[in-house]
Amino acid sequence: MLAVQATSLSPSDPLQGLTIGEHPDPQPRDGWVVVTPKVTSLNHHDLWSLRGVGLSADQLPRILGCDAAGLDPDGNEVVVHPIVTSTGWQGPEPLDPRRTLLSEGVDGTFAERLLVPASNLVPKPADLPWEVAAVAPVAWLTAYRMLFTQAGVRPGDLVLVQGSGGGVNSAAIQLASAAGIRVFATSRDAARRDRALALGAERVFEAGARLPEKVDAVIDNVGAATWSHSINVLRPGGTLVTCGATSGDAPTRAELTKVFFRELRVQGSTAGTREELTDLLRFMAHHRIEPVIDTVLPLSQARTGFARLLAGEAFGKIVFTH
Template sequence: MLAAYAARLSADDPLSGLEIGDRPEPEARDGWSIVRVHSAGLNHHDLWSLRGVGLPADRLPMILGCDAAGTDADGNEVIVHSVVSSPGWRGDETLDPRRSLLSELHPGTLAEYVAVPTANLVPKPAELSWSAAACLSTAWLTAYRMLFVNAGVTPGATVLVQGAGGGVATALIQLGAAAGYRMWVTGRDEQKRARALALGADAVFEAGERLPARVDAVMETVGAATWSHSINSLQPGGTVVISGATSGDAPAKAELTKVFFKQLRIVGSTMGTRAELARLTALMAAEGIEPVIDSTVPLARANEGFARMLDGAVFGKIVVTTAIG
C-alpha cells in the first residue's frame, strides 16, 4: 500500500527523511481493526517525529500520521482516536504513563490502511465531511480539552488565544465562539489576524500587544515567546492552559512571583480521551462547525503538505487524501 513514512531522522532537515512509497498492509489481530483511510490530517507531531523526537531510529521505517477518518471492515464510517493506551490500562488514556500516539509505536494514518485498537474508533457523523472528520483527533481534540475541560471558565468569559494560524488556534476560535466565549487572539501576521476575526474572534492583537483588559484564561501553545505576555494578560485567579511550546520551553522569565501573588493556575493539557472526541464530533455535527482547511493534497504528494507546514504558512489544517478514498 502507499504510505508516507519516516525512513531517516534529522533534527536540522526533517523533510530529508520523509519518503512516500510502498509499505506492507496491516494485518488483522485480536482487539484491533483495519481502517481504510479516506482522509488524514497533518500535525506538527509528524515533523517532530522526523526530527527524532519521540521516534527513535530503531523503530524506522515508521508510517507517520495521527489523524484519520475512513471505513472499517464492516463498512462503518469512523474517526480514529490516536491515543493508544498500554495493555490493561483503565481510565483516562492521556494519563497512562506508557501511552503512545499512532506513528510512535504503531504505524500511523498517512497510508491507505491503518490498524488501530477497535476501542479507539468513534462513529463519524453523517453531517461531517471526510476532510472535516480527518482534522479532529489531534488539534481539535486538544482545543476541546483545553477550552472545555481544563480552562475552568464558563460561557461569557474572555479567553485569549496565543497565535492566530495553527490548527489548535483555529479550533479554539471556532469552538469558543460557538460556545459563547469572548475570544481574543494574538498573531504576528496581519492577514492571519483578519482571518481569525472572520472565524469568530471578538478582537485581535499583535503579538505581545498590551490588551485593553485582563482575561479569564489564556490558551497557550507557543511557549517561550509568549509566556510572559500570557501571565501578564491574566486577571487574578486566571488560568493558563498550555498544550505546546513551538517556540521553545525555556522562557526568559518564569514569572513565578506573578503566578503566586496573583494566584494564577497553570494547567498542562495533552490531547483528549476517546469519550471527549465523541462529544467533540457530536458538538460539531449539531452546531454545523466546519474546521478550517488550509489545503488538501493527495497521499502521493504528502511531502508538499509537510513542506507547507514546515514553512509556517498554514492557516488551519492540511488534509491528505488517499486514492482509494
C-alpha cells in the same frame, strides 16, 4: 499499499527522511482492526517525528500520521482516536504514563490501510463531512480539551489565544466562538489577525500587546516567547493552559510571584479522551462548524503538504485524501 513513512531522522532537514512508497498491508490481530482511511490530516507532530522527537532510529521505518477518518471492517464510518494506551490502563488516555500516539510506538494513519485497537474507533456523525472529521482527533481535540476541560471556560468568559495561525489555535477560536465564549487572539502577522477575526475572534492584537481587559484563560502553545505575556493578561484566579512550546520551554522569567499572589493556575494539556472526541464530533456537527482547511492533497502528494507546513505557509489544516 501506499504509505508515507519516516525512513531517516534529521533535526535540521526533516523532509530528507520522508518517503512515499509501497509498504506491506497490516494484518488484523486480537483486539486490533484494519481501518480504511478516507481522509487524514497533517500535524506539526509529523514534522517533529521526522526531526527525531518521540521517534528514534531503531523504530524506522515508521508510517507517519495521527489523524484519520474512514471505514471500519464492517463499513461503518468512524474517526480514529490517536492515543494508544498500555495494556490494562483504565483511566483517561492522556494520563497513561506509557501511552503512545499513532505514528510513535505503532504505525500511523498516512496509509491506504491502518491497524488500530478496536477500542480507539469512535462513530462519525452521519452529517459530518469527511474532511471535518479527519481534522478532529489531534488539533481540534487538543483545543476542545484545553478550553472546556482544562480551562473550564463557560459562555461569556473571555479567552486569549496566543497565535492565530496553527491548527490548534484556529480550532480554539472557532470552538470558543461557537460556545458563546469571547475570544481575543494575537499574531505577529496582520493577515493572520484578519483571519482570526473571520473565524470568530472579537478582537485581535499584535503579539505581546497590552490588552484592554484581563482574560479568564489563555490558550498557549508558543511557550517561552509568550509565557510572561500570558501570565500578565490573566485575571486573578485565571488559567493558563499550555499544550506545547514551539518557541522553547525555558522562559526568561517564571513569573512565580504573580502566579501565587494572584492565585493563577498553570495547566498542561495533551490531546484528549475518547469521550471528549465523541463530544467534540457531536459539537462540530450540531454547530455546523467548518474548520479552516488550508490545502487538500492526494496522499501521493503528501510531500507538498509537509513542505508547506515546514515553511510556515499554512493557515489551518492540510488534509490528504485516500
